[in-house]
Every structure is written in structure tokens, then in C-alpha cells.
Amino acid sequence: MAENENTRRSALAGVRIIDLTWLQVGPQATRILASFGAQVIRIEWRHPAAVDFLRYMQPFAPDHATAQGGRSQGAARSHGIRGNFDRGGYYNNTNPGKYGITLNLNHPKGRDLLRQMVREANAICENFSPGQMDKWNLGYEELRRLNPRIIYMQTTGVGKVGTYKNYVSYGPTAQAMSGLTFMSGLPEPHPPAGWGYSYLDHSPGYFGAMLMMAALRRQRQSGVGAYIDLSQTETGMMLTGTSLLEYQLTGKPTSRYGNRMPYLDWSPHGAYRCKGEDNWIAISVQSDEQWRSLIEELGSPQWALDARFANAAGRKANEDELDRELTSCTVLEDRYDLMMRLQAHEIPAGVVQKAPDRFDHDPQLKARGYYVDLPHSEIGTWPIEGFPAKLSRSPADVGGLTGRAAPKLGEDNDYVYRELFELTADELAALRQEDVI
């Protein structure tokens, strides 16, 4: 399938994925699959109540951004343009490399068209609320009758099977339930700090890509399909480290440690304020030798010569005071200068980088070509976050088969319906007329 397009050497050459996902968690998986050469056909509907929330969520491209321009025209705040769903910056970053079509699944002809596509696809992905596809009679059992080899991946907050199978969830809900929110933050009486974003809209997408690649390989080898009931909350549970085992061994409830290291004699270990507004550096001292180098680099202040701090056990036992004293030194320092001076002593130290630091400054990301400029048909060329591994023979390319950032709503209707699914111009016009596409 789609073999004529896969002239490049890619890991997923010839794979076609019907992508009904929206928001972040579903599209994250298909983004990765597209970057490895799968033909990802993103299906959306243009009714305002059905449009992907990310299409009308900030950040928006600046109002002055045009198809021929983009970032070169400069960044600026924008509230978006009313009724225009093609200017979302986060959407653009989430959906590069995908084809975009419109299809009304509330219309029986829309559902028939989807069934036709599924017959000629390797996989279908969706992250609607639990049960939505069944309501449309497009659930796994129905689709596998049409295509026994189909891989059906459904991503929900808590899974399609189980006591909570009808429960609804956003990333933060799943994080709260999984234990991840509780684990993040300063010790009580501070409340949990949680996560400043939906981590569980990212990680389950990584797992989705993994599961799909395993399933696609099996499909190629043995012709067997798969049903994948992927749960955001279970993904979070996979990421709770050793806490579940500790609890079973000790009966002690999980607690929070802030930025400290509870499992090794590493101290100081935390984020320390530096010169400037909300500037911080993270420092992890792993040995007494590193400690001695650290205090020497800070000019051997009197407090640091205190015998209590001479060894790891002493530093651990007096960590509150240690952190206060260390901050009194770091607050006078430029964060990057201090980082490089500590690194010269082989002390793990890293600036707490904010977005401008990561985009404008970070020489490592620049040298590795992490941000990839990709064109968008309405808002022009913008940097897109890349894939964090370099493969020597089948590299990931976030531009995928389209060589483009995200599609405009329905941008590829003609290409997909006419070229790939061989509808005639008349058929297409009739479907448009009937509000099917």
C-alpha cells in the first residue's frame, strides 16, 4: 500500500495508517510513525464541535504569518483568527508529516467511506471517548470483519476494558490516578506539584508507536492483525519507578523528595538559584571529590568547610542547611558560566533551561539539528521539534511523506480521495454536496 510514494529508504515504507486521533496523546504516536515513513492519513471533521481542540488552542501563529513566510516574519502574540482552524502552533508541532482529510462520521456515507479506507490500510488509530467508535458501528470487531489484518489502536485514559472502562480522562486525570502527580514535588506539608503539562499525553504516544511497530512487523510476517487497548493511566503506572516495589517491601506509603536523591548518597542534589530572574542551576554531587571541587570553585566559603559537610552522610543529614548555604553562593553566579565551570571539574550540573534557552541558546540542540524547519500551507515555515535519535540508514524525518508540517483542515482531500482511493471528480463533488467530506 502506498508503495509508489515510498521511494525513500524508510522503516515503515508501504504502511498506511488511518488516523482518527486528536488532541495530543493519539497524534503523538502517529507523528512518530509518519516520521518513519508511514503514510498517515489524518481524518478530521470541520463542524466546529468536532474540530480538534489543538486547532483552536493557543499558541497561534502570529496574524501576520503567511504561507510564503513564517518564523522569518517574526514571533508575535495572537488570539487566532475567528473561524480559521489552520493557525494553531501546537497543532502544527504535533501533526507534521501527515496527510489531512475531512470526513463526516456522523453521516452513513462517511462511515462507508471509512470502511473502504480500512479495507486498504494496515492500521487505524483513535482516541475518542470510550465507546464512540462502537456507537458508529466502527469498533474493532466490525473493522476486522472488513480487514482481518487490521491493527486497531485505541488510546483512552484508563482503558477500554475494566471497571472504569467508561471513565473519561485528560492527561492530568491519568497522571493523578497513576501516582505520577503525587510523586512530584516537595515533601509534605507542601501539596503535590504535579506536572506542568500532560506528560501522559506524550509517553503513551511513545508506547503507541512502539506497540504499533511491533504489531506492523507481525502483520507483515504472519498476516495477523491486533487490537491494542492502550491506557494513559497504565503508562503512568509503568513510570512510577521503584515506588510500588518499595511499598510492597516496607508497607511505607510513598512520599515526595523534592529534587533530592533518596536512593544514593548524592548531595547536594537540587536546583539552586542563580543571578537573574527565576534562573536556576541543577547540581548533582555524586562524591566527596566532586564536593571538594565544587566548594573550591565557589571560592571555599567558610560555611562549606564545616566538618558536617565533609562527607556524603554528613551532607545528607544536613541537607536543608546545605541547600541554604549553597544557594547563598550560586545566587551570585551566572548560571551558564557556573555550569561550565562545574562541568570542567566533571560535576553534573545543568542550567534549568526555559524555552528561549533551549531554542536560542542550546548549542547541542543546534549542532544536532534538533529543530527542523517545515512549511505549512497557511502560516509558512516554522521550526518543528525533531526526533531525538539518529538512525544511520533509515533516519526519522518529522516531515514524513508530505515534507510538510501539519495539514490544513482537509488540505489533502483531493489527493487522498482521488489518487489513493480512486474516487472520481463527480463522486467527490457529490460527497461534498452531501456534507460527507
Add this chain to the structure above:
Amino acid sequence: MKTQTSLGSSLNELVLLEIGNELGDYAAMLLAGFGIDAIKLEPREGSPSRRIGPFAAPPPSAIRTARTHLFGSADAPPSASSPVSNNGGGDSRSVFFWRYNLNKKSAALDLDHTATRPLLARMAAKADIVLLSGEIETVEQRLELWRELASQNASLIVCTITPFGLTGPYRALKSTDLTQMAMGGIMAVCGYDPDANLEYDTPPIAPAMWHAYHVAGEYAAIAILAAVNFRDLSGEGQFIDVSVHEAVNTCTEIAIPSYIYNGQVVLRQTARHAFPHITQFRLSKSRDDVYMLASLSPFEREARAFAELADQVGIEHVLKTPEYKQLEKEDSRAAYTYRNDLIEQLVARLPAQEVFERAQALGLAWSPIRRPEDNLTDPHFTARHSFAAIHHPELGRDLLYPGTVAGDGEQPHMNYRRRAPELGEHTSEVLEWSGCDRDEIEKLRALGVL
């Protein structure tokens, strides 16, 4: 639901050799969950991750607690005399090691001995994937040999996981999970609200724990699976260079787009999304003292559901009145504050589980902020086989591990059955697999390689 079979053994004809530290443990374990035969080649003193706490000392009754080592203690660190260590003194009490090395085999050998080279060459000829992880110097040193061995086996996939990748000006910088979370941007968006003057009196927070290595491990597993698919198509292996720093950078949602498009820097805030401005505080506590994630998205249906929930619980409100609709139009902040106060009252009136069930029954995506262990006995996860019961003979009991993220309707898609290996537990088996006969094994033993 009747389905096709689980993916838990879908890759079981592949062999992966893993050499390295905690940067690679998780990636190899993920692949082992799909049936890949993951062989950990460890130095005779054991992989570095065997020395990461917490530590368990069997039997459980002998577990001690201390400040820095949860189960061992600083003055009595886990040692070669541990009842569960073997084959050269490696320690097998690291719960960290247990967690991230399920399903694997362990062969202990002197990785840098000249006599080991022909042995590694035999393994390279039979293996499908090699995963090297650790500090750049160590990985580069080992990579030299594996480049040579890969030239003899063109279908070999060699993946490295290093802190910053094999190239670039930061490649030799030192890092830990904490400093990676800092440089990758996650810390800057996690933490607590600033004060009224928008100044922060608390540090950015690295959510616990090991997430830099989680993200990198997941990407490494993806990249390896992509390479396996490519090899099926082309017959060719390849080299993969994973950077922990880049991996963490991919995982911060709107932080980078907000800056790129709008020039705005998002601000960290307590238990909610970092955003260009500070949004309203919305943690509430239930009657049984559990923090609750209870908030409403902008969708009208959620507003209606909340009004219904408030009615059910007997919270007086004016949410359905024209006056409130007017307030929403004229002063959305005041309307939001009013609704938030109602949420707080409502949550405080009931136990967390009841709030959870009632809210969810009305389609509200609320949840208690649970401790991880609260899920161990939740019937939902039991029904889904979310936890894998793994037997620990040294403890004389099973431990429940989070074992999958997905199922096929009946079975989990990842299949974990075997506890992490003791050091060298499978050395003989691995040597036999590589093609060594008994005489050769004895010679290697005499040379001090094994």
C-alpha cells in the same frame, strides 16, 4: 472481546545484547516485554545500576531502614556477602535493578579482557541488536569494537544511549537524571505558583523519578523497532545514536511552541499546566484528606455536569440562573472563582473515591491524586492484568510490577514473567548459545575472563 493474540511474544526470535548502565536498562526491558531475548553482558563486578537504591535485604524481616538507603544503610552498604549475590560479588539487592531488568538474562565476564574479544565476535555474529549505554567515553570505547564486529554482520543493529549523543559540543558533559530534567526543559515547567509579585520562592521541580531515562529509553525502543522493521525490508542493520538530552526536550508540550510562535515563556504553577499567565489555583481536598484533581474544561457539557453533581451532593449554587450566566459574560474570573469555591466545598464533603465515582458517572474527568500503591488493589487494574506477579525466590514471595500499558482485550501486550537476573545467572547458557564448547569455557575461566 475476542481478539488476535497479545504482542507479548511477537519479537521472540530476536536476540539483544545489552552493555551499559541505567541509561539503557529500561529500553532493553521494554523490548524484553515483547519477547526479545535480552542478554545483559555485565562486568564481573556487576552493572552500575545494581548499585542504585533502594536496596532490599532478604528475608524481608531483615530489612533495615536508613536515611539514604531505604532498605540498606550508609554504614552497612549492600555488599558481596549478600545472601542473593553470586558469581564474583555483584549485588542483587537493588530494587532499582529489579524494576528495570525484568525478563533479562545476565552473563558476567571481563568485558575489556583481550580474550573476551573473540567471544564477543561470536555473539555479534548471532545477535540481532546491541545496545550500548553510559557515559560517552565508555560508550565510544566500546563502540569502536562493535563497529568492527558489525562490519562482519551487516544486519546487526547497534544502538547507543548517551547523555547528549555521540556528537556536538555538549557531548562530553556529565549529567544525572536531575540535570537532564533541568536542561531538557521539564523542570522549568514543573513546580509551585509564584507569589503575588510573580516571584518564585520555590525551586523548579524535577518530577520523581528517572523520567529522563524513561523518555530516552522509550525513544530508544522505538528507534530499535524502526530499525528492526527496516531490516526486515532491506536486510540491513544500522547504527542508532540516542541522546537523552534531546529525548527530554521533546517532552514539554506547549513550552517551545509558545515561545517560537508568540515569544512567550510559560510559567510553572502548582499541579496545573504551565501557561503564559498564572491560572487559578485548583487543588482541593476530600473529606478523607486526599488531594483531588477536580477542574472543569471550557466545554459547556462539563459545566452542566458539574451543576448536576452539585445538586446531587446538596451544594447550594446559582450556576443555572441567568444571573450566573451574566456574570460569566461580564466577569469570567469572578464566575470561575465562584465555581472553583463550589468544587472545593463539594470535594470536601465526600471521600475521594466517592467524588471520583460520582464525577465520572457524569462524564467529568476528575480523579483523586493517588499514591502509586493505591492502584495495587484497585479492581480495575486487576481486571486488566495491569500488574505482573513476578516470583522472587530470594524473598519467598511474589512482587507485583507494573507490567504493561496496553492489552488486547484479554491479555497484556507486554509480557513480564521473570525477575531481574542475578549477576552471571545465565553465563553458561549465554556462552553455549554463542557457540563455545566446554573446553573453551574452561579456558576462559582459567584466563580469568569469567
